[in-house]
Amino acid sequence: MSKYQKINWRRRKKVDPFEQNKAWKIDYKNPELLKLFVTSTGKILPRRITGVNALNQRKLRQEILRARQIALLPYTTHHS
Incomplete structure (x- = not known):
């Protein structure tokens, strides 16, 4: 179970999620959080x-x- 919720990027006020949630730390050892900021194709x-x-x-x-x-x-995620 993920402790990070999926973020709906379409209908929301533009507020920095890292300023809003002080517990979120940007770190390469936390791929669960980083996946929220990467598309399904890897961009x-x-x-x-x-x-x-x-x-940030x-x-x-x-x-x-x-x-x-x-x-x-x-x-x-594209495999050819």
Whole structure:
């Protein structure tokens, strides 16, 4: 069971989820949280959709790339 809820990105006010939930820490060792900010095809969601501020978006990107590097997150879900 996930302690992080799925976020509905369509109808919500643009508030940084990391400012709203102080318990959420951006860390590559937490792929469960990072998956919320990656599409089903493996793309990182942009700021204009998620509402994450610029500093946290840069941190988020860096940690997603680190998690992919050590195989905690997949680069893509498309298998050809």
